[in-house]
Amino acid sequence: MAKRKKKKGKTQGALVKVSRVHFPEEASLPWLPMLLDAYYIADKGIALEISKRLKAGQTLACKKGCSSCCATHTTIPVYPLEVVGIYWYVIEKLVGPERERVKNQLANFGEGKPCPFLVDGACIIHPVRPLACRHFNVFNKPCEPGEDPYYTRRQDVLNPNERYKERALAAMLPFHGIREPSEKKRMAKAGALNSMVKNLHEIDWQNLAKRMDGQIVEKRSVG
Numbered sequence: 001m002a003k004r005k006k007k008k009g010k011t012q013g014a015l016v017k018v019s020r021v022h023f024p025e026e027a028s029l030p031w032l033p034m035l036l037d038a039y040y041i042a043d044k045g046i047a048l049e050i051s052k053r054l055k056a057g058q059t060l061a062c063k064k065g066c067s068s069c070c071a072t073h074t075t076i077p078v079y080p081l082e083v084v085g086i087y088w089y090v091i092e093k094l095v096g097p098e099r100e101r102v103k104n105q106l107a108n109f110g111e112g113k114p115c116p117f118l119v120d121g122a123c124i125i126h127p128v129r130p131l132a133c134r135h136f137n138v139f140n141k142p143c144e145p146g147e148d149p150y151y152t153r154r155q156d157v158l159n160p161n162e163r164y165k166e167r168a169l170a171a172m173l174p175f176h177g178i179r180e181p182s183e184k185k186r187m188a189k190a191g192a193l194n195s196m197v198k199n200l201h202e203i204d205w206q207n208l209a210k211r212m213d214g215q216i217v218e219k220r221s222v223g
């Protein structure tokens with residue numbers, strides 16, 4: 001049977017449309033397209049899995065303004081390139097009163113506080129939010145305050161598409177010097193980045209707050 005030609009930029013079978021974010025700085029920052037490509041690949045996998053659930057009659061509970069998860073979850077894994085992306089975005093892209101809000105939240109961030117990037121019920125770093133946040137999608141009803149549906153109703157939580165997740169991680173590997181396609185595939189499958197994962201809530205965000213002020217901080221300044 002003849003195969004239908006894949007349309008560029010579309011994920012076959014997905015009802016949810018995704019597009020890749022672009023920034024002009026990609027021309028001068030070699031790591032940035034790696035990160036944005038990784039997010040685009042992950043988003044396509046997420047769109048595919050969400051579409052399957054929608055086709056099965058479920059409703060996606062996640063929507064703009066719904067954000068109790070960002071206050072409840074305290075173990076959010078982030079990869080090294082993601083931390084670099086967050087630093088860059090916060091320093092270079094945030095402007096106006098929101099920049100000041102985030103700076104204060106970062107400077108005063110500590111145990112028991114909501115994610116420092118949550119501002120008025122929205123993710124202020126949305127284009128570069130971590131893979132973990134992208135992958136966490138809940139169906140049928142919004143989370144109660146303090147509820148983590150992964151434990152209360154696991155069946156309502158989206159299962160990430162492992163193939164796309166691996167491809168997204170492989171897209172980050174050139175940042176770590178791994179460029180050869182078969183090596184990237186092998187290393188991503190083997191979980192090469194697992195030992196480098198940090199918990200978003202345990203990162204020293206005060207450093208980022210200082211960097212927003214243009215202060216020189218210690219060399220270990222990212223993360």
Ligand code: SF4
Nearest residue numbers: 062066068069142143
């Ligand atoms: S995970 Fe829960 S709280 Fe977060 S956006 Fe989805 S439904 Fe809302």
Ligand code: SF4
Nearest residue numbers: 070115117118123133
């Ligand atoms: S990074 Fe954004 S999406 Fe993730 S927990 Fe923080 S505010 Fe929520």
